[in-house]
Amino acid sequence: MDKQRAREIIAKRVAKELKDGDVVNLGIGLPTMVANYIPDGIDIILQSENGFIGLGPVSKSGEEDKDLINAGGQPVTIKPGGAFFDSATSFAIIRGGHVDATVLGALQVDEKGNLANWMIPGKMVPGMGGAMDLVVGAKKVIIAMEHTAKGKPKILKECTLPLTAAGQVNLIITEMAVIEVTERGLVLKELGPEATIEDVKANTEADLIIADDLKKMEI
Amino acid sequence: MDKQRAREIIAKRVAKELKDGDVVNLGIGLPTMVANYIPDGIDIILQSENGFIGLGPVSKSGEEDKDLINAGGQPVTIKPGGAFFDSATSFAIIRGGHVDATVLGALQVDEKGNLANWMIPGKMVPGMGGAMDLVVGAKKVIIAMEHTAKGKPKILKECTLPLTAAGQVNLIITEMAVIEVTERGLVLKELGPEATIEDVKANTEADLIIADDLKKMEI
């Protein structure tokens, strides 16, 4: 599947997980795309960890505000009814369980809900930024990522990279599957539009429990 | 000495301890009187632990603001350049060492700088309010009180009432004496306008070291 198409499927499917009134923090990259696919009639409130709620679309060219960026550094807007606060309050909101869902990418995620998404020793050490707090603090942690990286599984029996957080992931959404992290292990709940159970198994290192009510992803 | 005169001497002498630009928290009662005697040319900034700096005089009758009281519940004013904040921030200011001096009354104070001023078991249990934080957090803790209560010493070898804080008092100012708490013990630095060394000793249970440069209180 073409990369752009895969990312669109993921973003659309993630969007359907979000409920009206949810406070949501979207990570940089693919997760940010989710905002474009929120269904009609659903209003979510985006939190930006650099200090506000009510994050709106990226600024139009020429209308940038030098004092208003998202956590990725892009010039953005704030919606009416939003509010600014300092970084301590921003992370009080995050760590205090006031964010209903966070959507983040992953380098690796495993059977126990462990997540690695912040560094590759010796290669990429950008820092964890707000990711560790988000994953620990948000009520629901959704991993939005392509199912494999260069053909290699990212959903593993056990993460090998340094963890972002232990046992915090709730749901994994890829272009091939929706997988829930449960106490019994990873449960395959939905298949992507072009995927079979065998495809998913072949591209997943972790064991998968097939849900009794396995469905096709609706996007 | 007449009670009113004693209180005036104490308040005037305390006022001379405060330096230009000091952030000061004054306790309820006698300490509040200190604000009336700040010398010309000295500007102090009063902190009110219920949530602001720039505490001004008590409101004139008919000009009370229902949303503006001091920590004792009196309607007050705020000076230009003041600022309001919440209770967590107010005590961050207090505990964080951002208050230069606090002036408080005492039931008992002892040789080690221990202070008891918040309860008498079985009799008076109003609660410590902000006193414990103030005594621990302020850079300088000044006790302003009449030297004795019903003729009995309040400056003791060891407090018998439950403590407000251990070892935090820096200076004791009464109508009879200015006493500094040092590692060597209590040092009598100044005598009140009508007091002799013998008077002070007779009315103090704790041992007193007489300062080499013992002075008359200037008020």
Next chain:
Amino acid sequence: MSKNKLISVEQAVDYIKDGMTVMIGGFLGVGSPNKIIDALVKKGVKDLTLIANDTAFPEVAIGKLIVNKQIKKVIASHIGTNKETGRQMTEGETEVELIPQGTLAERIRAAGAGLGGILTPTGIGTVVEEGKRKIEIDGKEYLLELPLKADIALIKGAKVDKNGNVYYRNSARNFNPIMAMAADLVIVEAEEIVEIGEIDPNEVITPGIFVDYIVRGDE
């Protein structure tokens, strides 16, 4: 941002059940949600655990709940202005837990901010130590103080937009903003209700995401 948060005071009081833990904002009655309190008194909800800075005065704000014997336990920093609280405590009718004001604020904030606790120097060497863990850091002792949560927070704002964003006025702010973060359900009594967008996002003190319901106050 689609939910209508506006409810009647009767609806608000219906959320408060016998035996619940309720935080109420205010400092000696200033900044307390009086209309909701009056409705609580009228309805006679009982056995409440009250978390508040103080119990005001017998005829004022929170004080009325005490006089009406609706409170099983009081957690506060100061009860001295309401003699009825002291009487009930002395006669064993009501349990009273006294907490230093700064510690009370910080414990409430910790609950809202998802912290497991905080270390404070306040209370070391006093009865406040009893039953608490002491932790030494760089040779200095601190008390480990735990988060303080509630089922419901009742707060009061000067100006509230329909999103629940709150602007407080003067010293009426006090405990309201931190309580708004530390309860499962938060109801704000608004002196004035304004349209979304009428409060500048830079001047919002409590972001609307913390507020579940808004009650129109009397002023």
Next chain:
Amino acid sequence: MSKNKLISVEQAVDYIKDGMTVMIGGFLGVGSPNKIIDALVKKGVKDLTLIANDTAFPEVAIGKLIVNKQIKKVIASHIGTNKETGRQMTEGETEVELIPQGTLAERIRAAGAGLGGILTPTGIGTVVEEGKRKIEIDGKEYLLELPLKADIALIKGAKVDKNGNVYYRNSARNFNPIMAMAADLVIVEAEEIVEIGEIDPNEVITPGIFVDYIVRGDE
């Protein structure tokens, strides 16, 4: 409130000595005191320990101090936007300590608030645990994180009155308010300087008592 806090940028930079620990506000350059940073670069003060959320970009704000090799150690949550920081870290030229963003904010706040530390769930089960005390409360583990202080905090405000009261604009607030409480000396760069009284005491974000000096910014 009598001190004149206004100084030149050259005077400001004179306070910053080789080897000092300096906190600088900003998030990817937004809300950083650029005029003071540029003067620091020009003067070449060196061996600084920098505490900041991130190191911005090579040509922007804090990033310039990195490129100019004035920093001995970086304490930040994220360095990924400035490749030079990563290069210096990898080649052992600059020490880098990475801290989760929420923990960084809370540690700075703890220093300003006089806390001995805070317990956070963030980082449990990750490399962030290393060398830290773990404390279990009600069966859940937390990391004990210690206060983070600086010799100097350099912050940036949109509007500052001559008393030092600061009003921030939009997401430029970020780490500035908490840093203003956690350093021995605080210098604010003001986009606009206004008379005392021009900022409503309810809208002050950083009270003037925290600000030692004000530098007129360029905008």
